[in-house]
Amino acid sequence: MQITRPDKFYDLVVVGGGMVGASFCCALEQALGETSLSILVIEAIPPNANSAKKSSFDARSTALSFGSRKFFEGIDLWQTLGDAVSAIHEIQVSDRGRLGCVEINADEQGVEALGYVVENKRLGQVLNARLNESKKINLLCPALVSSVKATEKGMQLGLTHGDTETIIDASLVVLADGGKSHVCEQLGIARSIERYDQHALIANIVLEKPHEHIAFERFTDTGPLAVLPLKSIEGKNRGSLVWTLSVEQAAQYAELEEEELLPLLQERFGYKLGKILEIGETFVYPLSLSLAKEQVRPGLALLGNVAHTLHPVAGQGLNLALRDARALVDVLMSAQQHGLGLGEVNVLLEYVAGQEADQATTTQFTHNITKLFSSNNEAKVWLRKFGLVAIEILPTLRRSLAERAMGLSKSR
Numbered sequence: 001m002q003i004t005r006p007d008k009f010y011d012l013v014v015v016g017g018g019m020v021g022a023s024f025c026c027a028l029e030q031a032l033g034e035t036s037l038s039i040l041v042i043e044a045i046p047p048n049a050n051s052a053k054k055s056s057f058d059a060r061s062t063a064l065s066f067g068s069r070k071f072f073e074g075i076d077l078w079q080t081l082g083d084a085v086s087a088i089h090e091i092q093v094s095d096r097g098r099l100g101c102v103e104i105n106a107d108e109q110g111v112e113a114l115g116y117v118v119e120n121k122r123l124g125q126v127l128n129a130r131l132n133e134s135k136k137i138n139l140l141c142p143a144l145v146s147s148v149k150a151t152e153k154g155m156q157l158g159l160t161h162g163d164t165e166t167i168i169d170a171s172l173v174v175l176a177d178g179g180k181s182h183v184c185e186q187l188g189i190a191r192s193i194e195r196y197d198q199h200a201l202i203a204n205i206v207l208e209k210p211h212e213h214i215a216f217e218r219f220t221d222t223g224p225l226a227v228l229p230l231k232s233i234e235g236k237n238r239g240s241l242v243w244t245l246s247v248e249q250a251a252q253y254a255e256l257e258e259e260e261l262l263p264l265l266q267e268r269f270g271y272k273l274g275k276i277l278e279i280g281e282t283f284v285y286p287l288s289l290s291l292a293k294e295q296v297r298p299g300l301a302l303l304g305n306v307a308h309t310l311h312p313v314a315g316q317g318l319n320l321a322l323r324d325a326r327a328l329v330d331v332l333m334s335a336q337q338h339g340l341g342l343g344e345v346n347v348l349l350e351y352v353a354g355q356e357a358d359q360a361t362t363t364q365f366t367h368n369i370t371k372l373f374s375s376n377n378e379a380k381v382w383l384r385k386f387g388l389v390a391i392e393i394l395p396t397l398r399r400s401l402a403e404r405a406m407g408l409s410k411s412r
């Protein structure tokens with residue numbers, strides 16, 4: 001429920017009601033059952049704010065894995081997302097201008113779909129509606145957490161909402177405020193950052209031919225270019241474009257008029273879906289691998305991009321964060337049942353220990369793919385060529401790539 005004035009103390013405060021913070025809160029709400037905890041989520045940007053503010057729920061689309069479908073089914077939101085979701089029945093991976101194309105399809109893998117694409121805006125509407133109608137979760141929005149400090153019993157936060165400044169205390173703060181967290185900086189939590197010197201230009205595009213539920217991932221000399229299948233609207237065949245470019249090119253392309261950008265994109269993507277007819281508003285995202293060096297402290301847990309920001313090439317960032325969110329909810333509920341404090345460091349360390357392997361393999365997988373497929377180095381080009389051919393020939397290799405893409409890999 002929306003509130004306008006926060007209490008002085010909460011058992012749990014979530015900073016950031018973006019894709020991860022809001023999803024975590026919805027999962028927590030459902031897990032609470034009869035358990036009574038006071039919970040507050042603080043979000044800086046209202047869901048209907050103009051997109052220039054770079055909300056979590058902007059013009060991007062997200063490929064959800066089968067595991068993430070289970071997450072949303074588990075909290076009774078999958079049905080609500082229903083019509084807005086487009087299933088991926090096939091993934092075509094190719095290398096621009098070179099031989100070698102891998103087709104992974106759902107039938108071969110014995111699954112209904114390899115993944116699902118949802119527009120972030122729609123996901124935001126569904127999550128925010130649930131938070132607004134919740135009787136157990138309090139939502140303060142717009143409000144900005146401007147200061148943080150550890151106390152003997154947890155964390156103390158300074159908030160600004162409207163003209164009011166407030167101090168609140170919490171036993172546990174779950175930080176889900178994204179990859180550029182000022183709160184994290186204030187706490188002195190260091191990050192390891194590897195910049196890819198690439199930016200992603202994203203837009204919704206309209207195509208001549210229907211996508212037939214195929215997701216295209218094309219590797220080009222500037223980096224990967226993906227077109228994900230979107231629900232058609234008013235008879236228009238729509239796709240979600242994620243185009244990786246050098247920093248300079250991305251800045252330059254973002255300034256181009258639609259008619260100037262269209263031929264450049266067509267040349268890169270080819271004619272698999274016929275002519276590209278329209279390119280919607282473009283947005284640019286800098287890409288890096290950014291990992292927090294600590295994910296928990298007494299009274300504090302980091303979730304989502306603030307814990308690990310990955311390259312979008314393999315569509316793993318949110319999917320991984322949802323697995324983290326589920327694990328954190330389970331650990332907190334178990335602690336509650338055993339009479340342990342939510343912010344006790346041993347409780348939070350149990351969460352980290354449970355997710356460590358998944359985070360490490362998902363991060364490494366994404367990083368390796370980014371490096372391998374963004375290079376013109378001859379050795380990597382050959383590796384890529386034979387890698388793609390080998391995956392096409394060997395069903396077990398294809399199966400393992402599909403499992404990773406679906407978020408079902410056993411190695412996590």
Ligand SMILES: Cc1cc2nc3c(=O)[nH]c(=O)nc-3n(C[C@H](O)[C@H](O)[C@H](O)COP(=O)(O)OP(=O)(O)OC[C@H]3O[C@@H](n4cnc5c(N)ncnc54)[C@H](O)[C@@H]3O)c2cc1C
Nearest residue numbers: 016018019020044056063145177178304305315317318319
């Ligand atoms: C181009 C692109 C494509 C992607 N595609 C995929 C994909 O297909 N599949 C996938 O799994 N992942 C994908 N990702 C990754 C995914 O978008 C991220 O994992 C996800 O957005 C992380 O969400 P978050 O809530 O952690 O952070 P954010 O989205 O950054 O949200 C943080 C929230 O915290 C709020 N906030 C920040 N500071 C404060 C404060 N001080 N006080 C109050 N509120 C605050 C912000 O307003 C924001 O709403 C993609 C990423 C990009 C860039």
